[in-house]
Amino acid sequence: MTEIRQSQEKTYAVQYGDRRLPFRWRLLSVDGGKARIHVYPDGLVEVETPQHTTLADAKKALLKRARWVTLHLTDIESRRAEVLEREYVSGETVFYLGRRYRLKIVQSSGERHVKMLRGQVRVTTPDTSKKSIKRSLYAWYRDRANDVFARRIAMVGEQLSWIKETPSWSIRDMKTQWGSCSPSGAILLNPHLIKTPTRCIDYVILHELCHLKEHNHSQAFYRLMAHAMPDWERVKADLDQLSELYLSE
Ligand SMILES: [Zn+2]
Known part of the structure; x- marks a missing residue:
């Protein structure tokens, strides 16, 4: 976890x-x-x-x-x-893979989509209420998270000898965890992680994948971590430092 x-x-x-x-x-x-x-x-x-x-x-x-x-x-x-305190209006900062983007709201007559464009995350929607923008943006984050996490899990897993096939995983909103691994080996990842740098995503994934071999935080567990990502403590510190910003919805 x-x-x-x-x-x-x-x-x-x-x-x-x-x-x-x-x-x-x-x-x-x-x-x-x-x-x-x-x-x-x-x-x-x-x-x-x-x-x-x-x-x-x-x-x-x-x-x-x-x-x-x-x-x-x-x-x-x-x-x-x-x-x-987010207002979900044009000009606000949104994060994606550790980078800051400007939120741009475009009112349409019916179209509804979110796109990244020249440093902007552009939300096109007929309903520009805070609630609607928040929902569109969140759906987009989840979508991106599914895509990016799948690739990162494959890449991180490739370096680990005990991972023979892609483990089962899904995204779940969690208030206190970036990721978790159940005793049966099901991995959950927090969708807000998509806002953090790829290195932080890899760190969380690695942590959970190491639990598939060591189901605790023993010395053996940290040896696995250090072997796969020697600077994991620094990456963790980066993640901790900005977690409040990343988690503000
Ligand atoms: Zn853990």
Whole structure:
């Protein structure tokens, strides 16, 4: 299973007024000195404290700067809301295979289709309501996903000795996963993956295909991954970083 924005690291939290502030805690390798607090662009709060300090020290340090952290987070959240709120009008950005395209809406008297044209994704439709555009665009994404994923599965599978024939797969909308592999070996891929770079698609496919041999996240599993895609961790990081943009419908 390829989780969306999976965080391997444990998070903690402090309560500040009526707000819960989750954070990641790291111990620095230096002795003494001040705690450091970072707020990352994606809203992740990280507290670094000197060696030999405790979780309680980290919480105390965060609470001391809680006002500053909260201001930052509020700012990030309002900017994010803007990014995520789609109107489905001409000029908006849409993603396809990791590239940005301009959405262009063309009202027709009956024709209905979606085409890629000179850096645009052009939706031609008699009904230019948000709901209708969203539906047309989504249908187009699914269509492209079926086509592209079939090719990528064949290509990625070709390099894997345990794949003798194309495994059965289908696309399914999933809120928390890019892909999954059932115990019986059925692979599901998130159609929104079509918005991400081909390398990210390959990474998710590879992850699921490796599960056909290793049904867990054991060392043996990660060895298979590393053998087929030595830089998979970097690809995963790219995918994680932009997942919010890709998943905004
Ligand atoms: Zn997995």
